Amino acid sequence: MFSRLLTSALFAGAAAGLCAALLQLFFVQPILLHAELYETGTLVHFGSESVVSAHQALPGFEPMRDGLSIFFTMLVYSGYALLTVGAMELAAQRGHTIDGRTGLLWGFAGFLAFHFAPGFSLAPEVPGVAAADVQIRQLWWLATVVTAISGIGLIAFGTTWKAWAPAVVLLLAPHVIGAPQPEVYTGPVPTELGAEFAARAFGVGLAAWVMLGSFAGFFWKRETARAQSLANA
Amino acid sequence: MQVQATTSVSTSGSRSLPILFCALLGIGIIFTTGHIQASALHDAAHDVRHATGFPCH
Numbered sequence: 001m002f003s004r005l006l007t008s009a010l011f012a013g014a015a016a017g018l019c020a021a022l023l024q025l026f027f028v029q030p031i032l033l034h035a036e037l038y039e040t041g042t043l044v045h046f047g048s049e050s051v052v053s054a055h056q057a058l059p060g061f062e063p064m065r066d067g068l069s070i071f072f073t074m075l076v077y078s079g080y081a082l083l084t085v086g087a088m089e090l091a092a093q094r095g096h097t098i099d100g101r102t103g104l105l106w107g108f109a110g111f112l113a114f115h116f117a118p119g120f121s122l123a124p125e126v127p128g129v130a131a132a133d134v135q136i137r138q139l140w141w142l143a144t145v146v147t148a149i150s151g152i153g154l155i156a157f158g159t160t161w162k163a164w165a166p167a168v169v170l171l172l173a174p175h176v177i178g179a180p181q182p183e184v185y186t187g188p189v190p191t192e193l194g195a196e197f198a199a200r201a202f203g204v205g206l207a208a209w210v211m212l213g214s215f216a217g218f219f220w221k222r223e224t225a226r227a228q229s230l231a232n233a
Numbered sequence: 234m235q236v237q238a239t240t241s242v243s244t245s246g247s248r249s250l251p252i253l254f255c256a257l258l259g260i261g262i263i264f265t266t267g268h269i270q271a272s273a274l275h276d277a278a279h280d281v282r283h284a285t286g287f288p289c290h
Contacts, residue, residue: 029280072281086253115285
């Protein structure tokens with residue numbers, strides 16, 4: 001069974017990760033590179049008197065840097081896929097239907113848990129922004145993802161308010177408590193770039209996660225059918 | 234039929250252990266890619282961490 005789950009997850013993770021990487025390179029990376037011009041001090045922008053052009057010449061595809069990004073995006077989405085396929089198997093053992101179509105919902109839930117819930121209070125950061133200590137933010141990120149997964153699971157599989165009420169508490173708690181914020185704002189990057197970066201990061205994350213869920217459902221169903229036909233042969 | 238009978242008596246451990254391995258492997262990969270601050274790893278995964286919404290530096 002492990003090899004069946006592993007195969008489904010790696011197919012789904014690699015495919016969705018490749019799509020995510022290409023979307024990121026096209027839509028997110030130019031904003032990141034633009035922001036780095038401000039982060040490094042190459043460009044300086046303050047106040048309403050700025051004369052710095054909003055259109056800068058940016059490097060194109062960089063084989064080493066962007067190749068690594070493609071590799072690590074496929075890797076992280078394979079990690080997401082392993083968790084998703086494991087959870088799908090658990091749901092299937094309890095009689096829930098898993099296929100490419102129901103996988104769309106799983107993908108949406110995964111986006112909410114891994115991207116939107118932590119990003120709601122700790123927005124995707126463009127390089128150069130002021131932020132609290134990275135370890136504290138990572139801890140908060142982890143706690144928020146865990147509570148979001150628990151909350152979404154309770155909403156999806158619970159049948160009464162005994163499940164839904166604690167789910168609401170779990171989903172709200174990290175944001176009511178609040179994410180670690182910087183002491184002062186020192187970011188040199190224009191807010192326009194920061195906002196566009198966060199919006200694009202969310203958009204690409206949503207598209208990639210929905211694909212991941214659908215691919216995971218599709219490959220899980222295919223691998224499960226194959227294992228059953230082998231067992232019956 | 235014989236195979237189906239064998240499958241149906243598989244213990245709950247053999248049904249849930251592979252799921253546990255999957256989850257642990259997934260968590261390991263996500264943490265290595267997204268969270269470990271060792272500088273070589275951080276630099277290599279830098280753009281991905283920003284674009285995927287992980288706290289980066």
